[in-house]
Amino acid sequence: MIYEVANIQVKVGTGPLFEQRFSQALPLFKRARGCNSARLERSVEHPDRYLVVIGWQTLDDHVVAFRTSNDYALWRELVGDFFAAPPIVDHTEVVVSGF
Amino acid sequence: MIYEVANIQVKVGTGPLFEQRFSQALPLFKRARGCNSARLERSVEHPDRYLVVIGWQTLDDHVVAFRTSNDYALWRELVGDFFAAPPIVDHTEVVVSGF
Numbered sequence: 001m002i003y004e005v006a007n008i009q010v011k012v013g014t015g016p017l018f019e020q021r022f023s024q025a026l027p028l029f030k031r032a033r034g035c036n037s038a039r040l041e042r043s044v045e046h047p048d049r050y051l052v053v054i055g056w057q058t059l060d061d062h063v064v065a066f067r068t069s070n071d072y073a074l075w076r077e078l079v080g081d082f083f084a085a086p087p088i089v090d091h092t093e094v095v096v097s098g099f
Numbered sequence: 100m101i102y103e104v105a106n107i108q109v110k111v112g113t114g115p116l117f118e119q120r121f122s123q124a125l126p127l128f129k130r131a132r133g134c135n136s137a138r139l140e141r142s143v144e145h146p147d148r149y150l151v152v153i154g155w156q157t158l159d160d161h162v163v164a165f166r167t168s169n170d171y172a173l174w175r176e177l178v179g180d181f182f183a184a185p186p187i188v189d190h191t192e193v194v195v196s197g198f
Binding site (some may be wrong): 029030039050097 | 122149
């Protein structure tokens with residue numbers, strides 16, 4: 001189980017619409033192979049910055065299967081216009097699950 | 100409920116010891132006012148990079164109460180030597196809790 005963590009800076013003032021579109025996009029993730037969870041976090045200090053946090057069973061489920069799918073194109077169509085810069089994407093795995 | 104998300108780059112090769120120290124530090128968070136959760140994530144692409152993700156009831160529980168506590172000094176004593184650069188800390192709140 002890994003997390004895709006995408007840092008997204010949206011164009012100033014477009015946050016509320018971006019959040020709406022993210023909600024609309026949830027079914028794309030829900031039906032994606034190996035996708036376990038999806039949530040959107042907004043920065044407290046910089047409200048135009050977001051973290052998209054998606055749980056995947058394997059790295060390939062995200063970077064191979066999802067990114068080459070039609071649903072990926074739909075996802076970008078829904079949210080891509082709001083990006084002020086290309087998202088910075090990392091993947092993480094939980095190494096200490098404290099409490 | 101907010102998350103403290105700290106991006107930490109550790110000195111090359113010190114990851115395993117840093118992870119051990121993080122585990123040792125868990126009681127400090129467990130007893131901190133307003134602390135709900137604590138976990139450590141490691142980057143898949145860059146294994147010297149970590150995300151420390153701590154759940155707090157309020158921003159003040161972290162930046163006022165915890166950061167001025169003796170336990171904060173203990174936390175830094177346990178892990179500070181491993182940092183290759185000052186941690187980059189952000190706070191987020193979940194705005195879309197998909198699934």
